[in-house]
Amino acid sequence: MRPPGNVPDERFQLFQRKGSAKWQIRFSIRGQGQLKRSLDTDDLREAQRRAEAIWYEATYRAQQGLTARAHTFESVAEEYIAQILREVERGERRADQGKSEPAVIRRYFVGYFGQKPVDAVSEADLERYAEWRRTYWTEGPGKLVTHIEYERGGHRLRRPVRRSAPSLSRQRGELVVLRQLLRWASRQGYLKTPPEVTIKARRTPDNRRPSFEPHEFAHLQNVSLGRLVDPIMDGSGAMVEASDKRRWRIKRLDDHTRRDRTLLHAYVMIGAFSGLRPTEMYNLTWGDVLGYRAGRGKPVDQRDIRLQVRGKGKSGKAIPQKAAILWFDxxxxxxxxxxxxxxxxxxxxxxxxxxxxxxxxANGFTELLKAAGLERDHRGIKRTPYSLRHFYISEQLANGSEVLDVARNCRTSLAMIDKHYGQVRLERVVDRLRPDWTRR
Incomplete structure (x- = not known):
């Protein structure tokens, strides 16, 4: 090891390791020990210039309460992951966080910030990161990934990649993890003040499931019943042309078509009067219609049923409107x-x-909607059989049912009711919005 010539003071020392012409710097910071770095030059004058810059930077960082040496985002992220795993082991975090959060940190955060000093991450960097994340699987590094591997129950599984932007809730969830990482880094002295993670996650388009207004459903019901009548009664039969150019109008429904339309009408009415999901309706067996056999032959007002439903990973009992009973008949x-x-x-x-x-x-329902001129709602969104569930919930709310009761009967959460089903037009609840207190 060979010391340099004249050194202006003892703030730092320059030296060369044995067998190397490159200059090195070493100095001490109170409370942080000794630091050594290569200056990557064999020119003494250039080495002194670089040494001055390094020493001033390290001293300034220490005065600001930071570690003298800047740390890369990747190294800090790995330390944070180790902290997460320790907290999971101690029971301070959920076990699933020990799998999901490290995966997000390594794939997205480290994938973008990598070797950038963690204290150099700015709000502008976070804005650029947010856009990069939205296009990760479509235009970014993820477009080359064919599948994602994960572990469940001790088995290694794989799933295909979803080529789309992350949902709004997922973007927000990942930003929470990023905010926690930067705050943890600040407490460790790796950066002074973490940049404010106030990225505005882009709002998704209005994708609330389309419903029916009461007058629209009444029209749908009438059109559906009208399609059960022989065309000869109203002259609505379709024109048919044979190969020899003969043309005639269909006058009667064949038995197969009449049966399909009758079943579809029953489906519409049960869906609108029970709020069941399409899958729950398809899964119904007669053993699931509790109390139905015991009531057969009695007047409707003396009958009652409950539905044992399952679908979408959920199960439970549903209480339909009594008007649904006739359509089970x-x-x-x-x-x-x-x-x-x-x-x-x-x-x-x-x-x-x-x-x-x-x-x-679905196909028969679409044909019915077309016949009624109700294929799309006022936003231009195509209606589906799920719209019957939305209609049921909206009508229950508009007619005074408690939100919690509706949520339980439909096997969903209050948040989902508010997000997808609670948009009842103000004009339909005007009386509830004008209580008597204004006239006292």
Whole structure:
């Protein structure tokens, strides 16, 4: 080790390691010990210039309460991950956080900031990061990734990549993790004040599921009933042209078409009067319609049913409106006519002519909507069978049902009710918005 020539003071020392012509610097910071760095030059004058800059920077950082040496974002992120895993082991964090948060940190945060000094991350950097994250799987590094591997129950699994921007809730969740990381780094002395993570996550378009206004549903109901009538009655039958150019109008419905339309009408009415999800309706068996057999043959006002439902990973009981009972009678009758026997508990409620479970009415429902001129709502969004559930919940709220009761009966959360189903037009609750206190 060879010391340099004249050194202006003892703020730092320059030296060369044995066998190397490159100059090194060493100096001490109170409370942080000795620091050594290579100056990457064999020119003494240039080494002194670089040494001055390094010493001044380290001294300034120490005066500001920071570590004398700048730390890369990646190294700080790995330290933070180690802290997360220690907290999981001590039971201070949920176990799933020990898997999900390190994955997010390494893939996105380190993937973007990498070797950048953590104390050099600015709010402008965070803005640019947010845009990079939104396009990660479509235009960024993720476009080359074919699948994602993960562990569940001790098994290594893989899933395909979803080529889309992250949802609004996911963006917000990841920003929470990034904010926690930067605050932790600040407490460790790696940066003075963490940049404010106030990135405005782009709002997604209004994707609330389209519903029906009461007058629209009444029109849909009338059109659906009208489609059960033979076309000869109103002259609405479609024109048919044969290969020999002969043309005529269909005057009667064939039995298959009439049955399909009757089943569809029952589906519409049960969906609108129960609020069941489409999957829950398709999964219904006659054993799930609790109390139905005991009430057969009685007047409707003396009958009552409950629905044991399952679907979308959830299950529970639902209390439908009594108006739905008549349409279960219709489905029972259709099954008897097709199969020549009463349905047993394991038979599906929505069954084909062969007694098999129907798994979708989407096409028939779309044709009905087109016939009624109700295919899209006022925003131009296409209605689906799910719109019947939205109609049920909106009507329950508009007519005074408690939000909590509706949420429980529909197996959903208060937040989801507010987000997707609570947008009842003000004109329909005007009386509730004008209580008597103004006239006292």
């Amino acid at each position: 219709t489905l029972w009758m259709l099954f008897e006519r097709s199969m020549g026997r009463e349905p047993v508990d394991t038979d599906p409620v929505f069954a084909s002519e062969q007694g098999k479970r129907i798994t979708s009415v």
